[in-house]
Structure formats: structure tokens, C-alpha cells
Amino acid sequence: MYKYIVVVCVFLSMLSCKKEDKTVRLKGELKNFGIKEYFMSKGSPRGILLKEGIAIRLDEKNRFEVSFELEEPTYYRLGRNTLYLSPGDDIQLFCDFKNPKAGKFTGKGAEACLYLRTKPFPKGGSFMNSAMLKDKPSYEEVLKRINNEVKERLVILKETPNLSDLFRKLERGRVMFSAANSLLSYPSYDCLDFVVKEITSEEELENKLKYELEKLKKEVGDYFDKSIKAYISEGGDADFLQIEVYRYICKSCVELLGEENVDNEVLDFIKTRELLDKLSRNGPVLEVLEKKQKMNNLLKGNQYKKIVEKVFKEYDALLPGKPAPELLLSNREGEEVKLSDFKGKMVVVDVWATWCGPCLGESPYFEKLAEKFKNKNVTFIAVSIDRNKKTWERFLNKHPKITQQFITNRMAFASYKLDGIPRFLVFDHNGLIVDVFAARPSDPKLEELIRSNI
Numbered sequence: 001m002y003k004y005i006v007v008v009c010v011f012l013s014m015l016s017c018k019k020e021d022k023t024v025r026l027k028g029e030l031k032n033f034g035i036k037e038y039f040m041s042k043g044s045p046r047g048i049l050l051k052e053g054i055a056i057r058l059d060e061k062n063r064f065e066v067s068f069e070l071e072e073p074t075y076y077r078l079g080r081n082t083l084y085l086s087p088g089d090d091i092q093l094f095c096d097f098k099n100p101k102a103g104k105f106t107g108k109g110a111e112a113c114l115y116l117r118t119k120p121f122p123k124g125g126s127f128m129n130s131a132m133l134k135d136k137p138s139y140e141e142v143l144k145r146i147n148n149e150v151k152e153r154l155v156i157l158k159e160t161p162n163l164s165d166l167f168r169k170l171e172r173g174r175v176m177f178s179a180a181n182s183l184l185s186y187p188s189y190d191c192l193d194f195v196v197k198e199i200t201s202e203e204e205l206e207n208k209l210k211y212e213l214e215k216l217k218k219e220v221g222d223y224f225d226k227s228i229k230a231y232i233s234e235g236g237d238a239d240f241l242q243i244e245v246y247r248y249i250c251k252s253c254v255e256l257l258g259e260e261n262v263d264n265e266v267l268d269f270i271k272t273r274e275l276l277d278k279l280s281r282n283g284p285v286l287e288v289l290e291k292k293q294k295m296n297n298l299l300k301g302n303q304y305k306k307i308v309e310k311v312f313k314e315y316d317a318l319l320p321g322k323p324a325p326e327l328l329l330s331n332r333e334g335e336e337v338k339l340s341d342f343k344g345k346m347v348v349v350d351v352w353a354t355w356c357g358p359c360l361g362e363s364p365y366f367e368k369l370a371e372k373f374k375n376k377n378v379t380f381i382a383v384s385i386d387r388n389k390k391t392w393e394r395f396l397n398k399h400p401k402i403t404q405q406f407i408t409n410r411m412a413f414a415s416y417k418l419d420g421i422p423r424f425l426v427f428d429h430n431g432l433i434v435d436v437f438a439a440r441p442s443d444p445k446l447e448e449l450i451r452s453n454i
Helices: 003-018 045-050 111-117 140-158 165-196 202-231 240-241 244-257 265-281 286-298 302-314 357-372 389-398 410-414 444-453
Strands: 023-031 037-042 053-056 061-071 074-078 082-085 092-096 106-109 329-330 337-339 348-350 378-384 404-407 423-427 433-435
Touching: 003 053, 023 410, 037 045, 045 265, 045 302, 053 061, 074 444, 082 092, 082 111, 092 111, 106 111, 140 165, 140 202, 165 202, 165 240, 165 244, 202 244, 240 244, 240 265, 244 265, 265 286, 265 302, 329 404, 348 357, 348 444, 357 378, 357 444, 389 404, 423 444, 433 444
Parallel strands: 023 092, 348 378, 378 404
Antiparallel strands: 023 061, 037 053, 037 074, 074 082, 092 106, 329 337, 348 423, 423 433
């Protein structure tokens, strides 16, 4: 009987250890993040599409501690740092929002995070930058420099200890896809330099840029095509959807490799992302709903059909006539104000930030609308999502506004599915949604919407 008891105890202990191994523990300090509440976004395909992640709250010393369950190794984005976390990791970290390379990681699982400090950023063209092109290298020299970058990074990856086979596979893919992304981005860099020297107006810039881009794409296409195809030779593998640079160029991979050489999951991801991007920009309008209906017949995997249904369901609360989700705002004096405090008037909200060029371009139109309706029962408020309140205040000192000005954490707009700015929200005098994906002030449709709902 004793032997049986021992066996049962050992078995239960093993189960307990297995469960414990799924827990990830993170603690440390975040510098220059500017806010006390931050969202660490999950980098898996599902996490990207569903905007999943972990909430992090900083104390007065900008420190935090968080633990969560994780079923399988996954990338996370924390500010400008990328983390690779596995079940059972226990990491102490320091991240500086302004300098990802300054990140410090110790503890179980730290090696992968340390390696990722110097990963290239895909939206900048990965390895491509003005420094690489400052001496006007030939196409042959551009290829040589990209190849050297690839070789150097593969050596670093090979020499980094304590990395899993899966991580090495994914990061080797990142290097290859980054090289392909660099070559695909080359025409934009070379063309912009040529055009900027000759432009006389914004219209001329736009026309010249389009012309030169097409010309250069055709000219360098044949030269770089062989190298690009070599770099994306494994681009049909759905495992690489974990890598942001692959997600950035996966459509090009499909075009170059052919759909027959690409996993169905990659094709489903591309279709789903395009649909959900349209939803996040325009809301659940008829055009988007019709596109969703057609998309259901094109998706081959049930997992992406479920993702589409789940995301669209979350937008039900943002339909016209639904109660406006509450917003907590702060004015320049630090006083807290709620969206519901404006009940009794129609409210038009401009969500913006000082670093957002299109936002600044729409601001004069927003101010003109406020002036037009100043004698009506309408309140115009501008809400900044700047991380740094002093930056916002300095901007307002230089650019006085007639509209009411507030600031809040971007996460305050989580219920509104804020994917990008500028964004314009309209509520009626009862605090109900009129349109939270309204047209921009530069578009006459916004003024028409306001007049028809006063």
C-alpha cells in the first residue's frame, strides 16, 4: 500500500511541476515609456489579429512584476523591444523605450531576449538605410552589403548559446526575410533621394515619386529578383508568421513563390488581416460586412473563421445607437473629466497626438468646424494620446486652440478599438454613439453628419 501512495504522490508532483512550467514571470524596470500602464502585445498570428497581450502597470519607480500562463513559446512586443518567452521563463529585465539595444535581461529564458535587442525593424526596410546608400553604391554593391549583413547576423545567431531549435529556425528566417525586405524597399530609398532634389510642389513630388518608383521597380526588379527569391525560398512555411518582418512581406512571398507553394494558413492569415484592417479603419459598415460574408467562403481553416467572428462580435458595442463607452480624460490643470460629463450636448471628439502628421493636418479643419457650430448644442474636444504630458503642453502653448483640450492613455480607448489616429468620434446629446468611425474634418461628410444629428 505504501508503494502505491508513493507512486501517486510522485505522479501528482509531476503534474504540479508541469503546470508550474507554463508560468512566465517577468519583473523589472521600464525607462522612457511615459505612461504607468502599458500593454505588452503578443506576436503570434492569433495574438496579432485579436490584439492579445498582457497588461503591465508601473509603480512610482517605473518597476513592475507580472506572471501569466503560456502554452507555447511566443514573441511579445514591449515598447520597441521584442521578447521571446517560453513556458517556465523567469526573467528580470530593463527596457529603455528610446534605446532597445540598451535592454538588459537575466534569468531563465534571457538568452533569446538578449539576442533580439539588435533585430532589424521591418518598416524601415530592415537593413536598408541612408547610411548604407550614402555613397551611391551600384546594384552589385548593394547586394554585397546585404549579403554581408546576412552572414554577420547568422554567425551571431549560431554563436549565441542556449537557444531552442525552433527559435534558431525562426530567427534564421528573420535574417533571410529582412534581406528580402531590404531589397524590396530599395527603390523607395533611391527614388526619394532623386526626387527630393528636383521638386517644386507637393503635387509634383507625388507625381514624380509614383513615376520614379515604377521606373526603378522595373529597372531593379530583374537584377534583385534572383536574390529575393533565394532569401524567401522558405517563405511558404506558416511557422514564420511568428516573425513580424515575414508578416510584413508575406504577400510578396506568395506572389513570388506561387500560392501552390505556400501553406494554406499563410493564405488565410493574409485574407483575414486585410479584412480586419479594413474593419479597424472603417468600422462595421455595410461594405466591410459584405466583404466579411465573401471572406468566409474563401478561408480554408476554421481557426481564422473563428477569429473573424470573434473580432466582428467585439464591434457590436460600437454600432450607432449603442451607449458610448466611458472615457476618463485629464485637462491641462490635471483635473479628471469623463466623457459622460458632456451628456446633454452632441460631442465630437478628435483623437490625436503631437507626433502624428495626419493629425496635425486635420486640426485646422477641426477648429473651423468648432467655430461653425459654436452657437449650437455641440461640444468639440480634442484628446491627445501623447505619452509625455509636457510635450503636449508645449505644443498647445505654441498652437493655441479654441476646442477643449484633454490628454489620456491610449489604453483608455481600448473599448473603441483604436487602431490608428487621427480618429473622430461623434456622440448624441443622450450619450449614444452616432459614429465612432466618422469621416475626417477635411471631408464634408463629417459636417453633414453633425448637422443631421443636432
